[in-house]
Amino acid sequence: MQNAKEFDLVVYGASGFTGRLVAEYLVKQYANDSSLKWAMAGRNADKLAQVRDEIGAPADTEIVIADADDPASMQNMLARTRLVLTTVGPYQLYGSELVAMCAKSGVDYVDLCGEPVWMREMIDAHHTTAQASGARIVFSCGFDSIPFDLGVYHLQQLAKQQLGSSITRVKGRVRKMRGTFSGGTAASLKATLVAAKQDPIKMQLLLNHFSLTPDFQGVEQPAGTKPYFDEDLDSWVTHFIMAAINTRNVHRSNYLLDYAYGKDFVYDEMLMTGPGEKGEAVANAVAADKSMSGDKGPKPGEGPSKEERETGFYDVLFVGITKDGQQLKVSVSGKLDPGYGSTSRMIAQSAICLVKDAVDTKGGIWTSAPAMGNKLIKRLVKHAGLRFHQE
Incomplete structure (x- = not known):
């Protein structure tokens, strides 16, 4: 069962520019919240440890080695987490295998993708598989879209x-x-x-x-x-x-x-x-x-x-x-800034919403509105600095 996983979410690409911002936001927002279990993942343990220390994350923040060129390391990451939050793009170059693995393994997934042709290819290839496994895959969880x-x-x-x-x-x-x-x-x-x-x-x-x-x-x-x-x-x-x-x-x-x-x-x-x-x-x-x-x-x-x-x-x-x-x-x-500061908060809250709030959402490849709807709006207003207002 997913509830038995070691982590609620793993930030894959946490040593990159945007991944680091996501990890930094999680540290500030949830440093004293033991109900959220998260880890930092990427190819290089030393870089991840350096980022962990620079952003003020607790020394016991878990580091997971996951390299797209090493499928066993990627599968190990999926075995430990309920959701993968990935900032490693362009996704058409670096993301296809991760989507396939999540869809097959029943692991939830969020990204920052703005690549509609690739997204359609992933829908055609993996939507049915994700429905069967229970994996909720949500693309475009930043300023787009x-x-x-x-x-x-x-x-x-x-x-x-x-x-x-x-x-x-x-x-x-x-x-x-x-x-x-x-x-x-x-x-x-x-x-x-x-x-x-x-x-x-x-x-x-x-x-x-x-x-x-x-x-x-x-x-x-x-x-x-x-x-x-x-x-x-x-x-x-x-x-x-x-x-x-x-x-x-x-x-x-x-x-x-x-x-x-x-x-x-x-x-x-x-x-x-x-x-x-x-x-x-x-x-x-x-x-x-x-x-x-x-x-x-x-x-x-x-x-x-x-x-x-x-x-x-x-x-x-x-x-x-x-x-x-x-x-x-x-x-x-x-x-x-929409492309970095706000985006890093939006994807983080999307990930948390998917595993904590949108528990009734079934497997498949989704967009944010049908997958999380008002639950995500509520989170974004409370935790990410967004405002929804009727004029």
Whole structure:
């Protein structure tokens, strides 16, 4: 039984930049909480021990040696834990075997994946196996895609309470954001583009809004790529780079929730840049920016300073528009840099929620909303600095 495992969760990749932040957060949040048993895992014992000491973790914090090139060491890690929290990406390069092993072994799994083509490959290969073993596998438990997935979920819940039904048209609009996309996000984007250019089938999946909903193709969706003036919001809007993963996860949530948002659900995400000529100029500049797919962005293992992480923030607006023109607005905002500071807290709370709270969630490959829903929202508000607010 999983309850007999030595650890509730293991942070795999704890000596990397983001993995270290996750471990540091767990130390600060749960240092005096004996009910959470966790360990640090990775390839190099000396590096892990150094990180353990630098972040102020207790000296008896367990270190688990797990190397993707050594399947026996990976299986040993799984034998000791209920859940693996992995920050080792790009996942299409380093994650496939771990997902397969978790699905087969009945071990829960969370990651920070923003790679929809790989995620679809994992769904096709391992969803049925995970259902049989009881493993709950939840991708995209960071800034992509938790604020967006749970933001739409929260709005739809309010719509049913206040309007009597779900809303089939929702706009996700990033109003404010200060922070850096992670080096892992940039590396994942590059790896995805390289793979898609080499394989027409992967390119089709990459461009398909319903790539994560096998056997279901919904109604046509907005492209969300070109700047335009959004009269509903009195602002110019432009391409938001993470829409390519967030929209796919939101549609998968709808699919897994038995189309609770409707089979004709339409959702897009864009970045708000303000009104007037200035807003238009900023929108066009953002649309022309290709730096994330170039070589100038952060490298995996690199990231912003502590001060930069702690002064970051984000604010995302979700506008539900009914067929008769009524609007329902919800915002999701967060403290800290979205790609690192907030992400490390979100994935940590997702892991804890899955093993402590979402005990009734069955095995399979999930998204955050159907797997954890309000239980995760409650945790994020209480422990991770997020705010869900009706406007």
